[in-house]
Amino acid sequence: MNAVNESVKSDATSDQASAQNSVEGQSQIQQDASNHILHPFVDNHALKNKGARIMSKADGVYVWDDQGKRYLDAFAGLWCVNLGYGRKELIDAASKQMATLPYYNLFFNTSTPPTVQLAKAIAEIAPEHMNNVFFTGSGSEANDTVFRMVRRYWDVKGQPTKKIIIGRHNGYHGSTVAGTSLGGMKPMHKQGDLPIQGIEHIRQPYWFDEGEDLSPDAFGLIAAKALEEKILEVGADNVAAFIAEPVQGAGGVIIPPATYWPEIQRITDKYNILLVVDEVICGFGRTGNWFGCDTFNIKADLMPIAKGLSSGYLPIGGVIISDRVAEVLKSEESGDFLHGFTYSGHPTCAAVALENIRILKDEKIIENIQQNTGPYLAEQLQTLADHPLVGEVRTLGMLGAIELVQDKATRKRYPGNGKVGSICRDHALDQGLILRATGDTMLLSPPLVITKEEIDSIIKATKIALDNTLKDMQ
Numbered sequence: 464m465n466a467v468n469e470s471v472k473s474d475a476t477s478d479q480a481s482a483q484n485s486v487e488g489q490s491q492i493q494q495d496a497s498n499h500i501l502h503p504f505v506d507n508h509a510l511k512n513k514g515a516r517i518m519s520k521a522d523g524v525y526v527w528d529d530q531g532k533r534y535l536d537a538f539a540g541l542w543c544v545n546l547g548y549g550r551k552e553l554i555d556a557a558s559k560q561m562a563t564l565p566y567y568n569l570f571f572n573t574s575t576p577p578t579v580q581l582a583k584a585i586a587e588i589a590p591e592h593m594n595n596v597f598f599t600g601s602g603s604e605a606n607d608t609v610f611r612m613v614r615r616y617w618d619v620k621g622q623p624t625k626k627i628i629i630g631r632h633n634g635y636h637g638s639t640v641a642g643t644s645l646g647g648m649k650p651m652h653k654q655g656d657l658p659i660q661g662i663e664h665i666r667q668p669y670w671f672d673e674g675e676d677l678s679p680d681a682f683g684l685i686a687a688k689a690l691e692e693k694i695l696e697v698g699a700d701n702v703a704a705f706i707a708e709p710v711q712g713a714g715g716v717i718i719p720p721a722t723y724w725p726e727i728q729r730i731t732d733k734y735n736i737l738l739v740v741d742e743v744i745c746g747f748g749r750t751g752n753w754f755g756c757d758t759f760n761i762k763a764d765l766m767p768i769a770k771g772l773s774s775g776y777l778p779i780g781g782v783i784i785s786d787r788v789a790e791v792l793k794s795e796e797s798g799d800f801l802h803g804f805t806y807s808g809h810p811t812c813a814a815v816a817l818e819n820i821r822i823l824k825d826e827k828i829i830e831n832i833q834q835n836t837g838p839y840l841a842e843q844l845q846t847l848a849d850h851p852l853v854g855e856v857r858t859l860g861m862l863g864a865i866e867l868v869q870d871k872a873t874r875k876r877y878p879g880n881g882k883v884g885s886i887c888r889d890h891a892l893d894q895g896l897i898l899r900a901t902g903d904t905m906l907l908s909p910p911l912v913i914t915k916e917e918i919d920s921i922i923k924a925t926k927i928a929l930d931n932t933l934k935d936m937q
């Protein structure tokens with residue numbers, strides 16, 4: 464099971480919520496929430512009975528619900544609040560831009576100053592061979608843009624048969640029709656007869672669950688070679704691109720073995736296939752470098768971005784484009800690229816993203832993860848590896864995962880498909896800690912600005928949550 468199946472049953476239940484809110488006892492705002500919102504990725508029937516947790520304010524790495532309970536947000540909202548909450552510079556950048564030019568578009572041969580400056584700032588931090596950005600409002604729209612862009616690229620190049628895009632099982636690329644199709648979340652595919660035509664999937668490099676007796680490195684090679692097998696199966700002349708996250712996020716913070724990415728790179732180069740590296744989570748510092756591509760030394764053709772681009776303060780995404788793709792799409796033969804969104808390059812969102820990048824640079828936040836807080840998180844989380852429930856702990860930069868198992872030696876899972884994960888998540892919430900559970904994998908993605916002391920608080924609360932979960936399972 465995966466992220467998509469996280470049940471609201473437990474998600475909507477904090478101690479206080481369950482104590483105070485029977486259906487009758489729910490507050491007005493909880494009733495209004497379930498009466499008037501169809502919540503995303505949620506069992507809306509169950510939500511009605513449980514009542515939503517209402518988050519009402521935040522500061523730094525903390526959020527507060529409307530009952531006054533404080534939580535350390537070790538998930539940075541949804542992998543995005545990288546600078547933490549309450550950054551005055553971001554708020555000021557938005558309000559200043561709103562007062563000057565709240566909105567204008569990039570259609571009709573126009574641009575706006577913050578959007579141009581943002582594109583230039585992104586080109587500066589992106590790998591050398593990437594100097595163009597197509598702006599969108601979200602990560603899903605970025606991947607819809609990828610879908611259209613790679614096909615357009617091969618069309619203009621005179622190779623229109625290259626249409627198939629290969630993704631991975633348990634990959635996540637958003638929730639629009641193309642995003643869901645490119646992703647490999649089976650429960651999502653079941654809703655709406657997806658994927659759409661022209662998309663194929665290969666296995667994921669998830670050693671813990673699928674590596675059996677192989678070493679991680681041997682398994683990584685096998686998982687990468689699945690791409691070559693798929694290309695040969697459908698014909699290289701029919702394949703436009705391969706898309707993957709550097710580290711699968713929603714799938715379970717799956718950090719591929721070291722052998723994986725070099726082999727993927729070799730295969731996409733050999734068969735002349737565009738390499739799309741979805742940086743929506745990894746981009747802007749999450750893995751301890753500006754991009755996941757820097758961490759794994761990947762040369763991408765396209766990099767979808769969103770989330771940490773603006774620290775989630777305003778919705779903005781995009782696709783960073785390599786020079787070889789940009790040259791084709793900007794060539795005389797190409798003509799109009801008939802694609803774009805009303806909010807492509809929204810100036811207020813762009814102003815916030817620009818300020819977000821400035822702060823990441825000026826405060827050396829990524830260097831600090833590399834040299835200081837990243838190794839500290841790794842070391843401290845590793846202290847939980849001895850716990851009887853824990854099968855593996857892994858981290859990369861400010862990403863972490865804890866695998867919960869019934870048997871440490873064999874990596875055997877508990878029955879119940881995500882049950883122990885959601886129990887642990889609820890125990891963490893009781894401790895005032897927000898973790899996410901994907902199946903029986905606990906995920907961490909704290910704000911990039913988290914301090915060592917705050918990491919200590921995460922470890923302490925997680926330890927108690929693990930102990931309480933073990934008691935429940937016995």
Ligand SMILES: *Cc1c(COP(=O)(O)O)cnc(C)c1O
Pocket residue numbers: 600601602603604606635636637638708712713741742743744769770780
């Ligand atoms: C969140 C996510 C998306 C989708 O972004 P939205 O802004 O939710 O549309 C795409 N790719 C990855 C890797 C993501 O984590």
